[in-house]
Structures are given as structure tokens and as C-alpha cells.
Amino acid sequence: MSGSFKYGVSLYSYTDDFGTVMGLEDAFYHVAEASATGIEILGEAHVEGYPEPSSAWLDRWFSLVEKYRLEPTNYACWIDTDIQKRRDIGVEEAAAQLTLDLNLAKRLGFKFIRPKFGVIDDELTPHPVWEGATERVLDLAAKLDISIIPEIHAPTPIRHPVVEAYIDFIQRTGTRHFGLLIDTGIFQDRPLPSWQHETPEMRELRSGAMSFLDGIKVPVEQLAEVIDYTPFIQAKFHHIDEDLHDHNIPWEKVVPMLKSLGYTGYLSSEYEGVRDPWVAIEQVRRQHALIRKLEREYDQQHAAPAAVEA
Amino acid sequence: MSGSFKYGVSLYSYTDDFGTVMGLEDAFYHVAEASATGIEILGEAHVEGYPEPSSAWLDRWFSLVEKYRLEPTNYACWIDTDIQKRRDIGVEEAAAQLTLDLNLAKRLGFKFIRPKFGVIDDELTPHPVWEGATERVLDLAAKLDISIIPEIHAPTPIRHPVVEAYIDFIQRTGTRHFGLLIDTGIFQDRPLPSWQHETPEMRELRSGAMSFLDGIKVPVEQLAEVIDYTPFIQAKFHHIDEDLHDHNIPWEKVVPMLKSLGYTGYLSSEYEGVRDPWVAIEQVRRQHALIRKLEREYDQQHAAPAAVEA
Amino acid sequence: MLERNHIQTSGFSNIGPEGNRTGFRVRLRQPNYRGTRVSLLEGIDVTVDGERYPSQENRFLIDGREYGHADLDTLIDVRWPVGTTVDVLIDKPGGLEPGVHLVETVVLYRHPYFPPQFRPVPVPDSRHATIVL
Amino acid sequence: MLERNHIQTSGFSNIGPEGNRTGFRVRLRQPNYRGTRVSLLEGIDVTVDGERYPSQENRFLIDGREYGHADLDTLIDVRWPVGTTVDVLIDKPGGLEPGVHLVETVVLYRHPYFPPQFRPVPVPDSRHATIVL
Ligand SMILES: [Mn+2]
Numbered sequence A, B: 001m002s003g004s005f006k007y008g009v010s011l012y013s014y015t016d017d018f019g020t021v022m023g024l025e026d027a028f029y030h031v032a033e034a035s036a037t038g039i040e041i042l043g044e045a046h047v048e049g050y051p052e053p054s055s056a057w058l059d060r061w062f063s064l065v066e067k068y069r070l071e072p073t074n075y076a077c078w079i080d081t082d083i084q085k086r087r088d089i090g091v092e093e094a095a096a097q098l099t100l101d102l103n104l105a106k107r108l109g110f111k112f113i114r115p116k117f118g119v120i121d122d123e124l125t126p127h128p129v130w131e132g133a134t135e136r137v138l139d140l141a142a143k144l145d146i147s148i149i150p151e152i153h154a155p156t157p158i159r160h161p162v163v164e165a166y167i168d169f170i171q172r173t174g175t176r177h178f179g180l181l182i183d184t185g186i187f188q189d190r191p192l193p194s195w196q197h198e199t200p201e202m203r204e205l206r207s208g209a210m211s212f213l214d215g216i217k218v219p220v221e222q223l224a225e226v227i228d229y230t231p232f233i234q235a236k237f238h239h240i241d242e243d244l245h246d247h248n249i250p251w252e253k254v255v256p257m258l259k260s261l262g263y264t265g266y267l268s269s270e271y272e273g274v275r276d277p278w279v280a281i282e283q284v285r286r287q288h289a290l291i292r293k294l295e296r297e298y299d300q301q302h303a304a305p306a307a308v309e310a
Numbered sequence C, D: 001m002l003e004r005n006h007i008q009t010s011g012f013s014n015i016g017p018e019g020n021r022t023g024f025r026v027r028l029r030q031p032n033y034r035g036t037r038v039s040l041l042e043g044i045d046v047t048v049d050g051e052r053y054p055s056q057e058n059r060f061l062i063d064g065r066e067y068g069h070a071d072l073d074t075l076i077d078v079r080w081p082v083g084t085t086v087d088v089l090i091d092k093p094g095g096l097e098p099g100v101h102l103v104e105t106v107v108l109y110r111h112p113y114f115p116p117q118f119r120p121v122p123v124p125d126s127r128h129a130t131i132v133l
């Protein structure tokens, strides 16, 4: 046996529930009740008073981490490149944002930050400041022992200049504090009936710029090409029905592939389906039940022969 | 002009929202945002740690009363007469419950308590302990200056032995700390499509014991017979549509009658309709808009002639 | 804040160590508009995927303490407040299979202010809920 | 906790003393999944009962301070956090009639991580909401 996955939940899953039916402690409760061990947050959504939380809030954060025995995993942040209508930020301003989030993430106990840089085209090519800004904070990341892991997110596939540029960056700098975050939305192989951000104008582009909503269907085998650079995975999904059948993401392919590649990091749930209240809580539990089931099945099939006979 | 109504909200209106989409401070916020000045609670629902709230909770209560400038009005409590399957409580136990709630209500700043005694028949005749128990606590009520106001609630109409017994009690004891709480559900003159407590068995009794759900249609003129004993009114309602039309309660009759009788006490909203989340917040606002409109119309029609000409 | 259904999916879980489950729990929020003293609670029946687990055979975790069905009537000073949960603890060797289940509950209340013929009144709920592992 | 709709009915109210209303306010919860710096907000258009109140003519109450539409782009260090509200303040002599109104809003976001052709993206909401007095 190659070890097992770690199970986490991103509070992104509870979007729209957070602040209407759920506070921070409720979110911790639901994650812990799903038997997950890791909690992922969005700095700008879940840290009250971001970017300068009060000491009372920080005390509360640590008491929740302790009470629910959850490990802070990944901290999502944003580099708002077109910060004003007629002004993009430069490398220094981008590095300052990264510095702020690295320090805050460290303070809260996180191991990873996922910076979301603004993009310059339909293929989600990051704004060119990404490279200089990231390079400037590599020493700080090393000092804090936090890895900076930009996200590979549909419509960007694994085999793409964006990913190549990230890997080149790792090889050029020799850093151990930069990597890839794979969002499992890239494996989506059946269409989404709707998307939360979709406008009527976007819908008309379903055969063009928005066709990725039908799924970009990255072959799971290509995970082999990036797994060495991938310390964290967001388990993006949209709908799992009462028969534990996922309507969009082929977990029956993703899970065995990750197992065979020896992945033992987190699968951190990102529910991104219908935003009716309380639905996400149940959907996250279904996803964990499904992935855990597939993992058990893989383990049984690959157990040592003696164990099989027992 | 005969003065004006006071507008309040019972947190009963937010049943099912409370604890799922709304905490205590949220409830204060919604009441205050409806421009109400009075807040009514149910001791056993809204006092955390009832019957012995912590001092931290009490501090919080007073800070909310101050922050939202809301006056505690009526405090609802229960005398659970058939407290165990094979045992009814006696007068002393009932008096002890009333004593507890009188003291707690006073501590929280309330002016009224509404005791709900268990009943012994389909007409909601209260358990006979009501009279002895209430008499035992009249001195305490006087000392605390709290009025004990049992509720006249459908299917019990105004002209009924239960009401007569209450009035006899007032006259016999000469107390100034006992009165009637009128629930406007007695004026309901169109049927409820459904009722939250209704079971299939009850539904079959719609032509019998449950026929009151079609409305017991007490003529509003009968308010004149009890108004002198009525310091508080619960404005029970079930659905007000987008045209500000109430589907069950004839406010266009109730409001002018109360105005003509010179009632200047509270109308405390009791929404008791569909329990979909957040609906009650909007329904309470519609009710206040409707009653305030009817009150303005009454005042305009009964203004001094000079004012009419102006 | 709790889930809107009486039946909570968070808290629906097997009891006992993996591989040696002894039963499962169903978590319910207080479905009544006031918190009630437990002696007014005449039981909670549970059905999972059509299999009935009557109140008489269940145990109840209320404010951190476990009680049996026969205890309920004696608990005149124990309360189930609004906005809090009670776990129904059900014996079932092996527990429930991880996955989605149809859970149905009936909470029986003796409301003293209801006409005697309606005591107890059954308060039903049903939903799909998930056993994670 | 806020209402689920972006448009809150609590907070929807007239401005100015009774009998001399000068306008009204529409309260919105942050509809985005992250709190945003206000410079990414390209405006909030409001329609009430079919009458349009474009962002350019509105004012905005954000964290206790009032701003005009042209100010939004300058507010790179002011944020609208998740779980908090912004009031759109709208001039209208006499205010709105007490009663139920159909309120529609469009919040315009410039998401830097969206392809340029989708900036800003309109985020719509509509509901009936009530002016109490
Ligand atoms: Mn993702």
C-alpha cells in the first residue's frame, strides 16, 4: 500500500451559505463532522477584518483549530492585477500583496498559499508580473516554510504554456517552495447544466470562450507529468446524486490514477454546484464518501496477496 | 386623534429561522429595521440557558436592548400541566413555574407575561390549576409590576366561559396585574391552506375539532366587550401578498375598531405562515406596512375638520 | 446555526471503530418552536432506507448525557433548547454502509396546550443524508 | 447572518424625516464569494418598480462612509467583506411609497482573473421588498 489520501474541505464549498446560514465555527463543525482533517480558506472571505484581523479574531481562529482538530492546509489569495480601471499593478505592488498573504497565512498556521493572479487572455495566461513578484518572495516563503502553489484550473489544461512556465520557474530558481495546485475541474468530462458566474452573454459563448463549461476532459494519465510538482489538490465537483454518482467529474478514473502515482496529499473539496442553502454540506459529505469508497476499492485490489487470502 | 398604536414583533414570527439562519442579535436587528419599538420573546425559545441564563447572556441581552433601542414587551411562558404521562402538576408546582417566569421576565425588563396553561378539552379550557396558581403569584406580580395576561386564542372566541372566568377573576381579586392578551387569529375569516402543526389525522378533522383552521370569525365589534381588560395584542397573521393584501385576517375591520376603542397598546406581530427561510422577515414588514397604512387612513378620516381643509 | 431539516446530515454517523461498528447516530435539531422539557417528549422513531428503529429500542444523547426511552418521562428538569440537537443512538452491528441513505424521523410531543385527543402529536421529517465512513 | 437574497428587505427604507423624504436606500449583501476591494466594483445599478436608478447617480454607504460612483475606482484599500452589506443611497424627493416593491439590482465586478472580455461581469438579483413607512 502506498499510503492514503488526506481529506480536507475548502470553505469555498460553502459560498453563499457563509454569512447567511453559517458562521466560522459552523464551518469548522461541518468540516470536522465530515471526518476531514484539513481546512482550506479564502483569506478575503473567511478572515474577519482581512487583511488585518483583530487579536480577538486570531484567538478565536486558534481555539477553533484546536477544538475541531483541523489542520490549516491551503490559504487562497488574489493578486488583483488590474486593480483600477486604467492601471495595472507592477511587480513591487504584486510582491507586496504576496508578502502580506504569506505572513498572514503563516500566522494562521497554513502550509500553502494559492495566489490567483489576474489574467490577460481567454486561456487564463497570468499577468506577466506573476514571475517577478513570485521570485521576490521566494526567500520569504522559504523562511516561513510555505509553498506558493498557483492553480491549474479549467480551461487551462496540464499540457499548456502556463504550466510549462511554472515548471520552468521551479527548475530555473531551484525553489522548493513553489508548486502546482491541481483543480480537478480539468478532468470534467460531462457538461455543467449551469455555472454560478454565467451570464446570458456568456451562455451564448458556450461553443466558444465558454465551451470549457462542457468539460476540458484532460486525460487523467497526464497527472503523471506534473505529480512531482503537485503537493495539493482541490477536489472540484458540482453534483453528486443519491446513488453517489458524480455527474461531471470521473472520480473512478481520477482516484486510481492518483493512488497509482502514490499521491498522499490532500484532496480538498471545492463544491461548486447549485447554491441552495445547506446543499453544500450534504454534497461535501457525499464527495468524501465517494472518494473514500474508491480509495478502499483500490487498496483492496492492490493489497498484498496474503491479505487478499485472509 | 386618540393616540397611536405601538408596533412590536414577537420572535415567534421567526420560528425555524431562529437557530438556522438567525441568532439573537439578528432577530433584534430585523425587528428594529421594521421600525418597531417593542420586542416579544418566548422564554423557553430565546433565553439561552433557560431557566437560568448565564450572566454573560444577561449582559448580552441588555446590550442588545440598548443597541437596537427595543423595549421588552411580553414574555411568553408555559405551565406544563401534564408534565409527565401519568401526572398532572398541582397548584403549588404551577405557582412555582409562574414565580420563576415572573422573576426572569422582570430581570429582562418585560412588562407582561403570557402564561400558556395546559388545556383539558377541545375548547382549550385551561387546566383548573390556573386560578389557584395565578392567585398565589398576584402579590409578586404587583411587586414586580408585571401583568399576567393569558391569551385568547382560536378556537376560543371572546364570548366564552374561559374569558368570563378570567374577567370574574379580575373582578373577584380586584387585581390590576391580570388581563387578557388578544390574539388576532380569532378574527380570521378565511381558511388557512395549511397549518404548521397539522398532521394528516388532524386534516381529516377539518369539519370537526380542527374546523377553527377555517377561521372562527369573531366579529370585531366584540372587542368592545374586553378592550378594558386588554393591555396587549398579538397581531397573528399567516400571509400577506405583494399587493399588501392579507389572505386571512381582516385588518381593514380590526384596525378601525381598535382605533375607535382608543387602543394605544402594542400590536406585536406573530407571523405563523409558511416556514421557508427568510420569508418571515419580509412578511412582518408587510404586516407593519399594512397596519400603519390603515392607521394613517383612519387618522386622516377622523382628523379635526380644520386639518382636513388644510 | 443548524441545518434547516430536523435531520442533520452533519452528525449522521456510525458508532464504534471502523471495521467494528456497533450502530449509528441520527442528529436532530429541536423541531418545536420552544425548547421543551424532555418529559414532554414521548419518543423519537427513526427509519433508515425503510428499516424501522422504534423509539423504545433507541437511546438519546441529550446535553451530553445518554438516556433510554423509558427515562424520557422522568426528565422534567432536562430541556432540549431551540437551536440545539439531540442524537438518537441506534444499535446495529456493523453500522450503516457509507453512502447516502433515506432517513425518516418522527418526534412525538405531548403539548399540554393541545386538545387531549392530539397528544402526542407526531412531528415528521425525512431527507437524504450521508454516512461518510 | 444576512438574508439569502443579495437584496435585503431589512434595510430597504426611505431616507429623511416622515413627510419630507429625500430618497431611499437599498441594502445588499456582498454577492461575491470573496470580499472584494471596492476598486474592483464598477457600480451598482438599481431598478424599483421598473424605474431605473443608474450607478452613476447613486451614492454608496460602505463601512460607515459615503462615496459617489466616481470614487469607487479610487478605493483600492477599502473592502466589502463577505457577510456584510453596502447601502445604495438613491435620491428621490418624497421617497418610495410604503408597501411592497419589486427591486432589481446589478452589481458590476471587474474580476481580474476572468478573461478580459468578461470584465465587468454583471451579477443580478431581484426580489419583492417592503418599505415599512
Ligand atoms: Mn479550485
Ligand SMILES: [Mn+2]
Pocket (backbone or CB within 6 Å): B151, B153, B183, B234, B236, B270
Ligand atoms: Mn398568539
